[in-house]
Amino acid sequence: MKIIVKENYKEMAASCADFICAYINKNPGRLLCFAAGDTPLAILKKLIEMQETGRVNLSSVYYAGLDEWEGLGYEDKGSCMQVMQDNFYGPAKIESERLRVFDGKADAEAETSAVLDFIKDKGGIGLAMLGIGMNGHIGFNEPGTLPDFEGGRVVLSDNSLNVGQKYFDKAQDLKYGVTLGIKTLVAAEKVMLVASGEKKADIIARSLSASNEPALPASYLADHPDYHVFLDKSARA
Numbered sequence: 638m639k640i641i642v643k644e645n646y647k648e649m650a651a652s653c654a655d656f657i658c659a660y661i662n663k664n665p666g667r668l669l670c671f672a673a674g675d676t677p678l679a680i681l682k683k684l685i686e687m688q689e690t691g692r693v694n695l696s697s698v699y700y701a702g703l704d705e706w707e708g709l710g711y712e713d714k715g716s717c718m719q720v721m722q723d724n725f726y727g728p729a730k731i732e733s734e735r736l737r738v739f740d741g742k743a744d745a746e747a748e749t750s751a752v753l754d755f756i757k758d759k760g761g762i763g764l765a766m767l768g769i770g771m772n773g774h775i776g777f778n779e780p781g782t783l784p785d786f787e788g789g790r791v792v793l794s795d796n797s798l799n800v801g802q803k804y805f806d807k808a809q810d811l812k813y814g815v816t817l818g819i820k821t822l823v824a825a826e827k828v829m830l831v832a833s834g835e836k837k838a839d840i841i842a843r844s845l846s847a848s849n850e851p852a853l854p855a856s857y858l859a860d861h862p863d864y865h866v867f868l869d870k871s872a873r874a
């Protein structure tokens with residue numbers, strides 16, 4: 638595990654974008670999987686700027702969705718699809734053939750099969766950029782998830798449901814999510830975990846000092862051979 642600590646969120650985001658840019662330039666044709674959520678936003682913005690200045694061609698790779706709230710689609714502010722389309726796929730001009738995300742309004746198991754097939758067809762995940770929830774979740778792999786979970790429909794934890802309301806413009810009555818599972822994420826060639834802010838310091842400290850602990854899903858990444866944790870100073874207590 639490599640831990641990269643930057644002075645602040647902006648510097649952390651720039652460092653993550655450099656890392657992703659280098660990966661894409663070296664690995665055209667591979668598939669990337671980016672978490673939605675707040676933390677990746679400045680990273681995604683930076684990647685788009687890098688494309689505009691000719692440093693990277695974001696259409697030289699493929700993209701798969703990580704997770705989605707069951708019941709929400711693009712028209713729902715705060716859905717993973719809306720966040721990623723408006724903050725990355727749209728402005729980066731990624732054509733629809735290059736990506737497969739979860740549709741939260743469709744059957745969760747059928748969506749999972751389709752996303753997993755897309756990933757397999759492209760040779761597996763090359764680079765996964767994951768965030769960490771306040772309860773240690775990665776994607777919607779909630780505490781208690783077992784390591785052999787490939788992906789599918791999950792019951793969301795109260796913590797994820799409560800924290801998740803920050804993304805929405807109206808109260809959403811949600812119960813389930815759909816996600817790539819631990820087994821699929823751990824199989825990625827390279828994994829990044831990104832976290833920012835004091836509020837993440839405790840869960841980061843606990844997750845990084847554990848290994849393969851179902852109560853702390855991010856700890857399943859501990860033994861990954863190419864694992865990079867990007868933090869700002871305040872997330873590193």
Ligand code: PGA
Pocket residue numbers: 672673674675676677767768769770771774775776
């Ligand atoms: P956040 O979400 O980046 O909005 O904190 C993290 C996550 O739940 O994965």
